[in-house]
Amino acid sequence: MLPERPGAPPRPRESRARGGRRLRAWLPRIMPVRWSRYNPSYLEPEAKKESYQKPLEELTEEEREHMELKAVRPIKAAPPSLSSSVFSDPMISKFTNMMMKSGNKVLARSLMSQTLEAIKRKQLEKYHKAPENEKETIECNPYIIFHQALKNCQPIIGLSNITKGGKTYQVPVPLTDNRKRFLAMKWLITECRENKHRRTLMPEKLSQELLLAFNNEGPVIKKKHILHKMAEANRAYAHFRWW
Amino acid sequence: QLDRGCALHTAARGGLSSVSSQDVPAQRPRAIFHTSESDPAKHTEQHEGRLYNIPLEEVKAVFPHGLPHRFQQQIQTFNEARVMVRKPALEILAYLKGSNFAHPAVRYVIYGERGTGKTMTLCHVVHYCSRQGWLVLHVPDAHLWVKNCKELFQSSYNKDRLDQPLQASVWLKNFKTSNERFLQEIKTQKKYMWGKRESTEEGRPLREVVEQGLARVRSASDAVGVVLREIKQQSHRGSFRLLVAVDGVNALWGRTTLSKEDKSPVSPEELTLVHNLRKMVTNDWNGGAIVTTLSQTGSLFKPSSAYTPQELLGKEGFDALDPFVPIPVPNYSPREFESCYGYYLERKWLQHEKAHTEDGKAELQFLSGSNPRQLDRLAGPL
Numbered sequence: 001m002l003p004e005r006p007g008a009p010p011r012p013r014e015s016r017a018r019g020g021r022r023l024r025a026w027l028p029r030i031m032p033v034r035w036s037r038y039n040p041s042y043l044e045p046e047a048k049k050e051s052y053q054k055p056l057e058e059l060t061e062e063e064r065e066h067m068e069l070k071a072v073r074p075i076k077a078a079p080p081s082l083s084s085s086v087f088s089d090p091m092i093s094k095f096t097n098m099m100m101k102s103g104n105k106v107l108a109r110s111l112m113s114q115t116l117e118a119i120k121r122k123q124l125e126k127y128h129k130a131p132e133n134e135k136e137t138i139e140c141n142p143y144i145i146f147h148q149a150l151k152n153c154q155p156i157i158g159l160s161n162i163t164k165g166g167k168t169y170q171v172p173v174p175l176t177d178n179r180k181r182f183l184a185m186k187w188l189i190t191e192c193r194e195n196k197h198r199r200t201l202m203p204e205k206l207s208q209e210l211l212l213a214f215n216n217e218g219p220v221i222k223k224k225h226i227l228h229k230m231a232e233a234n235r236a237y238a239h240f241r242w243w
Numbered sequence: 244q245l246d247r248g249c250a251l252h253t254a255a256r257g258g259l260s261s262v263s264s265q266d267v268p269a270q271r272p273r274a275i276f277h278t279s280e281s282d283p284a285k286h287t288e289q290h291e292g293r294l295y296n297i298p299l300e301e302v303k304a305v306f307p308h309g310l311p312h313r314f315q316q317q318i319q320t321f322n323e324a325r326v327m328v329r330k331p332a333l334e335i336l337a338y339l340k341g342s343n344f345a346h347p348a349v350r351y352v353i354y355g356e357r358g359t360g361k362t363m364t365l366c367h368v369v370h371y372c373s374r375q376g377w378l379v380l381h382v383p384d385a386h387l388w389v390k391n392c393k394e395l396f397q398s399s400y401n402k403d404r405l406d407q408p409l410q411a412s413v414w415l416k417n418f419k420t421s422n423e424r425f426l427q428e429i430k431t432q433k434k435y436m437w438g439k440r441e442s443t444e445e446g447r448p449l450r451e452v453v454e455q456g457l458a459r460v461r462s463a464s465d466a467v468g469v470v471l472r473e474i475k476q477q478s479h480r481g482s483f484r485l486l487v488a489v490d491g492v493n494a495l496w497g498r499t500t501l502s503k504e505d506k507s508p509v510s511p512e513e514l515t516l517v518h519n520l521r522k523m524v525t526n527d528w529n530g531g532a533i534v535t536t537l538s539q540t541g542s543l544f545k546p547s548s549a550y551t552p553q554e555l556l557g558k559e560g561f562d563a564l565d566p567f568v569p570i571p572v573p574n575y576s577p578r579e580f581e582s583c584y585g586y587y588l589e590r591k592w593l594q595h596e597k598a599h600t601e602d603g604k605a606e607l608q609f610l611s612g613s614n615p616r617q618l619d620r621l622a623g624p625l
Contacts, residue, residue: 049602085606086597086600086602086603086606087595087597087598087603087606087625112624113623113624114623114624116623116624116625117623117624120592120594120623120624121316121320124320124321124591124592125319125320127591128321128322140591140594141594141595141596142594142624143594143595
């Protein structure tokens, strides 16, 4: 028999007839810290209040099964970013995480809240000074502005480097939703970090950029248009894509 | 929107059965937490928890300095200045209305935890006194005089003391804006020499002293001292009432972060401004009142959990201010919270769609702990 490597999972000795699948996953002696390697039997934690307030009769079959399963299976630890607050928004959390540097979530979150407040103040001042007929057109909700601005910044088509015959070509390629959202947020953050005056603070600059993107103007929208034009120009290489 | 207004209406109806009809017109439920009474002299328990409006011109005249920064931003965004009428302020106003001005000045110390509304209470009292025609000596934050001073000069009047020209000139400018007519009426009672050549004669209006201080910035601290001395000596005559309003009075008896040229630390009594202000805050004069606030936020070398007079003033300060009337300022009561929440909704400050629901309101109340400052900071991004 071959000698075992130290630290490798034990090989199966003989297969015993067992009903159902094996639930004991092999755990190494040293637990990794960065990623969580839970036993597959652990279930996700449920944070929404509404799911606990439903009376027993209203549950469907699957939900009843799920509840019974929760009584016997262990639950994973809730991550710190999971919130049961009615004001929590996954896009805002993602954007805050992307703004964060060296794990300073407190600073990133305060910058985000200052940005939202700055947007609200600017829009409210405009609203109060505008004449009656124009008041409906002015959007004061910073969350709607944020979401719309991000949607406006998302590219539809992207470019990817494909090497064929020794040369690398920029090939137009469709993007997944996650990639589009990531690119929009990345462009906004890099734009605000690099192209600002030394003395302007991040919330001020970010609120400016978000308002411009909301109206389909500004450097980030321009970058998106440049990418679209490049993809249009390289249309001939589209057949290089094989997926 | 009408339903929300009606719900608030019925909830608040219990305590306000004697509300006059002009405050609550039937078609506009928004007015339940507003009051049209903009004269603080007429505020009573009936108006408790409601917000009253100060016209913007009056704000510029009465408060050239002294309003908290967040409140000034709010005035700019909403285009109006609304201050809530709360119990501690009503208490002080009642004492002021019933006080005997032949007796020595009574000292009131407003204290409370962080962000409960001590500075706003002081501003309410200052507004009342300026409406009544008193001379208001408002020091917006005494902590600014004991830290971050770029220029410290040796005082020409007394070799041991140190002058602060910048802070003194800023304060003189704001004092001039708020008390124009008194500066014309009050006359100096002795001759003052500013250096070798300049002097102010006896019987000249105080305005000249102030202008001298603003023109010659070097002698601004001495000008402040002269102004305080004159006002104190003439207050007992009864031609005007004097209100000394000091925010952050615990700065006068603590430590400073300033140091002399030989790097030795400066204690507060070596500063001219602090020395003169301490003389104002003693109760050896009559014809007015002294209303002060304790503040941990700008204080030096004090732990953040300290809020009682004993902790913040220290032994020296407590003995100097003793006897005083302590006025605690608590967090918002449920009615005051409803009022503040309703005001934010009405002014479109709370834009998040969930903030209009009962769940959102309960969450705001829980997260802020009914603390006015926390509520303001939470409602900012929402």
